[in-house]
Amino acid sequence: MLILRLQELATEDFFSCLVGYVSANRNVFRMIFSPNAPVDLRLKLYRTLEGLFKQMASERIGAKLRDEKLSFQTCYRCQGCLAVLNKWVNDDFGQSEDLIVKIISELDANTAKIL
Numbered sequence: 066m067l068i069l070r071l072q073e074l075a076t077e078d079f080f081s082c083l084v085g086y087v088s089a090n091r092n093v094f095r096m097i098f099s100p101n102a103p104v105d106l107r108l109k110l111y112r113t114l115e116g117l118f119k120q121m122a123s124e125r126i127g128a129k130l131r132d133e134k135l136s137f138q139t140c141y142r143c144q145g146c147l148a149v150l151n152k153w154v155n156d157d158f159g160q161s162e163d164l165i166v167k168i169i170s171e172l173d174a175n176t177a178k179i180l
Contacts, residue, residue, distance in 0.1 A: 077170045079121075080146075084166050087150055091158060098154045107147075115143040142176050145169075 074082060087094045097106045118139040123132075149169050153160060 076173060077166065080169045080173070081162075081166045083146075084150070084162050084169070087154065088158065088162050091154075094150070094154045098151045111143060111147060114146065115139055118142050138176070142173060145172055145176065 096102055097110060119135060122135055122139055146169055149165065149172070153165050
């Protein structure tokens with residue numbers, strides 16, 4: 066399963082796999098990021114991604130999953146990642162996967178420094 070595989074990857078590989086998955090399932094993600102899509106779709110994606118970020122950060126820094134600071138930080142990381150993916154999808158995948166991976170990885174690396 067993709068989610069289990071993502072947890073085991075290095076950060077840039079994680080984003081590469083995630084972006085590749087979004088690209089391979091363009092129609093699904095066009096629907097998820099559509100302004101007319103039910104909020105539940107985006108919320109489910111958000112919660113899944115936030116859970117992955119929280120689990121990976123918790124294991125890396127040894128924090129409890131219910132740690133307040135960790136919760137806010139993973140929320141920020143997740144929202145940033147989804148914002149970039151949302152823009153990419155709504156711009157009809159106009160940029161290369163490599164560029165999107167690079168953008169998300171660079172932004173996330175700066176955020177991860179504070180964890």
